[in-house]
Amino acid sequence: MAPPEKSLEVPLPIPLECGFTHVGPTQRRADRAVRNALGLLTRHTTRGRGWTAMTPLSDTEVFAIDGATVPVRTLWSGRPTLFVFLRHYG
Amino acid sequence: MFCREQAAHFQAELEAFDALGVRVVAIGNGTAVMAADFVETFGITFPVYSDPSRAAFAAAGMRTGLGLGLASGKYARRAMRGGLSQGRIQGAPFQQGGVLLVDGDGQAMFQHADKLAGAHMAPSEVLETIGPLVEAL
Numbered sequence: 001m002a003p004p005e006k007s008l009e010v011p012l013p014i015p016l017e018c019g020f021t022h023v024g025p026t027q028r029r030a031d032r033a034v035r036n037a038l039g040l041l042t043r044h045t046t047r048g049r050g051w052t053a054m055t056p057l058s059d060t061e062v063f064a065i066d067g068a069t070v071p072v073r074t075l076w077s078g079r080p081t082l083f084v085f086l087r088h089y090g
Numbered sequence: 091m092f093c094r095e096q097a098a099h100f101q102a103e104l105e106a107f108d109a110l111g112v113r114v115v116a117i118g119n120g121t122a123v124m125a126a127d128f129v130e131t132f133g134i135t136f137p138v139y140s141d142p143s144r145a146a147f148a149a150a151g152m153r154t155g156l157g158l159g160l161a162s163g164k165y166a167r168r169a170m171r172g173g174l175s176q177g178r179i180q181g182a183p184f185q186q187g188g189v190l191l192v193d194g195d196g197q198a199m200f201q202h203a204d205k206l207a208g209a210h211m212a213p214s215e216v217l218e219t220i221g222p223l224v225e226a227l
Binding site for chain 1: 096097110111114115116117119121122123125129139140141142145147148150185186188191192193194195196199204216220224227
């Protein structure tokens, strides 16, 4: 498995808005360990193209029960928010 | 039935989260219509959103897979003892759940991704874990 060519510069706690940047190998290993520990932000592709950035949570959109589209970043406005991810509705 | 159990448990502990100053938001992976039906059927009072693309699930590090293991029977018996049964699956059957706590600026503070179906953290465990983190803000 090839190591990622780029890595995230991620101070703790991990900012969900962060983007890619070139960093040194030590920082890269630390970043990878943090990402792996939290299961966040990157995932290896199956197409052999190396590592790829996932859409940050803040940029994803969900639907309210009335069908309105809601950016996830609007759900944590100024208050700690616990997201409970449900398996499905069955 | 595990999603029903998870939602019911968080519904029962909603006041404790509110007292801690934490907003609880659920995200499922079916359609908005399915979410609306879920909210009405089970009397959920916290906000429930739908993410059919499961992009938010992926971004939050939630797992996918069959979700079965040696403990699955135990989890199923626990849910059934609570009066729950498996209904028709509405959403992605192999998506697993979990919790993610972010602060008011969207910084991830705590994450737990379920490895098995039914292996979700109890709200009391979540409160115990995140309490010191939130109080330190």
